[in-house]
Amino acid sequence: MQIWVNGALRDAGAAQVSVLDHGLTVGDGVFETVKATGGRLFALTRHLDRLTRSARGLGLPDPDLDEVRRACTAVLDANPVPLGRLRITYTGGLSPLGSDRGDNGPTLVVALGETARRPDTTAVITVPWTRNEHSAVTGLKTTSYAENVIALARAHAAGASEALFANTAGQLCEGTGSNVFVVVDGHLHTPPLASGCLGGITRALAVEWTGAQESELPLDVLERAEEIFLTSTLRDVQAVHRVDGRQLSAAPGPVTAKAMRIFDERAGSDLDP
Numbered sequence: 001m002q003i004w005v006n007g008a009l010r011d012a013g014a015a016q017v018s019v020l021d022h023g024l025t026v027g028d029g030v031f032e033t034v035k036a037t038g039g040r041l042f043a044l045t046r047h048l049d050r051l052t053r054s055a056r057g058l059g060l061p062d063p064d065l066d067e068v069r070r071a072c073t074a075v076l077d078a079n080p081v082p083l084g085r086l087r088i089t090y091t092g093g094l095s096p097l098g099s100d101r102g103d104n105g106p107t108l109v110v111a112l113g114e115t116a117r118r119p120d121t122t123a124v125i126t127v128p129w130t131r132n133e134h135s136a137v138t139g140l141k142t143t144s145y146a147e148n149v150i151a152l153a154r155a156h157a158a159g160a161s162e163a164l165f166a167n168t169a170g171q172l173c174e175g176t177g178s179n180v181f182v183v184v185d186g187h188l189h190t191p192p193l194a195s196g197c198l199g200g201i202t203r204a205l206a207v208e209w210t211g212a213q214e215s216e217l218p219l220d221v222l223e224r225a226e227e228i229f230l231t232s233t234l235r236d237v238q239a240v241h242r243v244d245g246r247q248l249s250a251a252p253g254p255v256t257a258k259a260m261r262i263f264d265e266r267a268g269s270d271l272d273p
Contacts, residue, residue, distance in 0.1 A: 002078035004071040004110040009078055017107050023091025026099055027144035029107075030054035030091075033233050036084035036112060039076050042233075044069070045272050046201045047088070050141060055090060057140040060106055063090050071110040081114040085234060089143065118235050120260075121251045123160040123242035124175070124228075126219065127151045131165045131173040133196030141198060148176035160242070162230060166219040167196045178235060179203035181212060183227035183255045188212040202231040202263075205273060209266050210259045222246075227253035229260075237263045 003015035010016075023029030032047040041047075048065050055063055068088060075086065089109040095102035129151060132138065151163035155176075164180055167173040174180060174197035181190045190207065191197050192214040206212060222228065228240035228248065237260045239252030252260060266273065 001111070002075065004075050004108070006108055007067075009074055015109070015111075017091075017109065018094045020094055020097070021091055021107055022093060022095040022101055023089065023107060023143050025095070025097060027142065027146075028058065028060075028092035028095070028099075028101060029089060029143035030058060030060070030141055031087060031089045031143055032141065034072070034086040034088065035233050036076060036081070036086045038082060039080060040271055041072060041076070041086060042267060042271055043201050043205070043273060044072065046204070050199070050201065051088060051090060054140040054142065057137065058092075058142065059101075060090065060092060063106070063108065068108065068110070071108065075110045075112050079112045081112065083115055083117060084112045085115045086110065086112045091143065115234060118238055121239040121241040122162065122230070122235075123158075124162045124164055124230070124240050125155050125158050125160045125244055126222065127154055127163045127165060129165065131167045131196040133167045133169070133173070133194065135196070138196050139193060139199060152176045164219075164222070164243075170219055171195050172217040172219050172221055173197050175230060175232075178230040178232040181206065181229050181231065181259070182217065182221055182225035183253065184221065184225055186226070186255070188255055188259070189215040189217060191215070191217055200231060200233075202233060202236060205266070206231050206237060206259060206263060209262050227251065227256045229256045236260070236267070 001012040002009045035042045091107045092101045093107045094104040155163040162175045165173045179200040239256045241251035
């Protein structure tokens with residue numbers, strides 16, 4: 001595997017950043033995961049726009065997007081895979097121990113891993129921990145992912161692939177790495193960004209392409225929703241057949257199936273929507 005680190009491709013064994021990098025010591029970094037199909041990236045412009053917004057939210061300098069694009073191309077060319085997860089990581093760089101950021105400039109790492117297409121349906125659980133919709137990093141895709149690691153491990157232990165959070169007001173928010181949509185009385189809804197959820201790239205496209213409504217939803221909507229689905233870069237649109245102990249036997253239901261079809265058609269016709 002060839003990985004881009006600060007201006008050059010390096011073999012995986014030699015791809016190194018300092019143990020004092022602020023992304024490692026305090027999680028001072030942002031990232032994007034981009035789907036690569038046959039060496040081509042989906043929605044890269046949207047991902048780079050969000051990378052910049054997240055960096056600004058942390059007070060990092062804007063990433064050099066021309067360099068990021070060069071790095072992505074170099075990594076894709078060096079690591080041909082049919083379906084891949086391309087990860088762009090941008091951190092505060094070499095810094096003193098503690099929260100103060102150094103003045104050595106940011107670190108940029110781009111790597112690619114092979115992946116497989118997700119199943120059409122999946123199981124999810126809810127977890128007792130909450131998203132803080134008032135946090136300083138709400139809406140930023142940061143490398144501070146410990147909450148997600150813990151919640152996802154609980155989901156896996158329960159035979160599920162995702163864990164869903166409420167926010168501090170008890171409203172449905174998001175998954176550890178996905179956004180959530182529900183069908184209630186035949187209408188498609190997803191939590192608004194004000195709930196504290198990340199503005200997912202796939203979420204935004206699904207809202208635009210399906211006409212889903214952004215609505216404040218109590219967490220217990222999951223107990224009565226007719227259909228539920230997740231969106232994310234690698235899931236695209238994925239139906240939910242079980243939430244906690246509740247089975248949704250018809251998954252994917254008609255609204256979800258239509259959303260899956262629309263997403264596949266629109267994404268297939270435009271790689272950078």
